[in-house]
Amino acid sequence: MHDTVLKISDLDVRYGAIPALHAVDMTLREGEAVGLLGANGAGKTTLLNTLSGFLRPSAGRIELFGKDIGRAAPHTIVRRGLLHLSQERDLFGELTVIDNLRIGSISRAPKTASRNLERVFHYFPRLRERVSQAAATLSGGEQQMLAIGRALMAEPTIMLFDEPSAGLSPLFVHEIGAMMCALRKDEGMSIVLVEQNMKLAAQVVDRFHILRAGHVVAEGPVSELEKDHEELAREYYL
Numbered sequence: 247m248h249d250t251v252l253k254i255s256d257l258d259v260r261y262g263a264i265p266a267l268h269a270v271d272m273t274l275r276e277g278e279a280v281g282l283l284g285a286n287g288a289g290k291t292t293l294l295n296t297l298s299g300f301l302r303p304s305a306g307r308i309e310l311f312g313k314d315i316g317r318a319a320p321h322t323i324v325r326r327g328l329l330h331l332s333q334e335r336d337l338f339g340e341l342t343v344i345d346n347l348r349i350g351s352i353s354r355a356p357k358t359a360s361r362n363l364e365r366v367f368h369y370f371p372r373l374r375e376r377v378s379q380a381a382a383t384l385s386g387g388e389q390q391m392l393a394i395g396r397a398l399m400a401e402p403t404i405m406l407f408d409e410p411s412a413g414l415s416p417l418f419v420h421e422i423g424a425m426m427c428a429l430r431k432d433e434g435m436s437i438v439l440v441e442q443n444m445k446l447a448a449q450v451v452d453r454f455h456i457l458r459a460g461h462v463v464a465e466g467p468v469s470e471l472e473k474d475h476e477e478l479a480r481e482y483y484l
């Protein structure tokens with residue numbers, strides 16, 4: 247019933263001579279959310295950058311909907327439905343909210359743009375009130391909403407989120423968590439979520455993987471995250 251949409255097998259990634267990921271295996275099924283946890287420098291962003299085509303694997307295989315994408319260009323991967331929301335957000339600060347959103351739909355047919363705009367405003371009504379405001383002048387939380395909204399304009403079926411809660415107040419973190427849950431429930435979106443905020447991860451994901459120094463050192467169902475967070479941190483992060 248729930249097909250595998252993304253399958254990572256025995257993946258190695260290097261920066262020159264330095265290994266960053268080793269023998270990573272991970273699968274993501276349709277409509278599922280998987281958390282990727284681990285200390286700073288563990289390789290989480292490296293894994294997302296490899297999935298979205300910005301880094302080349304040195305060994306192993308990545309299949310998106312059953313097709314090998316290990317050598318595919320980033321724009322090809324976006325067209326096939328996988329979208330990576332980077333840790334930096336990458337907004338065009340001088341452009342308005344509406345122009346940033348329009349840029350997000352460049353890879354799609356123009357006639358779908360207005361429908362997608364309504365979809366973004368449905369999730370983030372606050373963006374509708376601010377369509378003419380320059381992106382750089384939005385608050386941090388609003389900028390994160392705009393970055394997610396722009397990603398949605400590309401009609402992804404799989405989204406990779408890299409620490410979406412970074413620097414946000416609890417209220418915004420909660421809104422973004424609720425929005426990720428709605429994307430799964432209403433649209434069957436599959437999600438890979440990199441997070442340091444365990445509460446947010448536990449709200450959104452079904453399963454998690456923990457990376458340490460480029461290796462997956464643990465994985466399990468979300469119920470495991472309800473264990474003592476300090477114990478988890480001692481066990482896997484130090």
Ligand SMILES: Nc1ncnc2c1ncn2[C@@H]1O[C@H](COP(=O)(O)OP(=O)(O)OP(=O)(O)O)[C@@H](O)[C@H]1O
Pocket residue numbers: 261264266284285286287288289290291292293
């Ligand atoms: N362009 C690069 N060249 C060389 N080494 C890099 C490069 N990018 C990342 N690294 C190294 O690869 C390792 C993994 O980095 P990565 O950014 O994937 O970690 P992360 O788990 O996302 O960390 P954080 O939680 O701090 O965002 C780190 O040791 C980092 O210094």
Ligand SMILES: [Mg+2]
Pocket residue numbers: 290291292333408
């Ligand atoms: Mg990172």
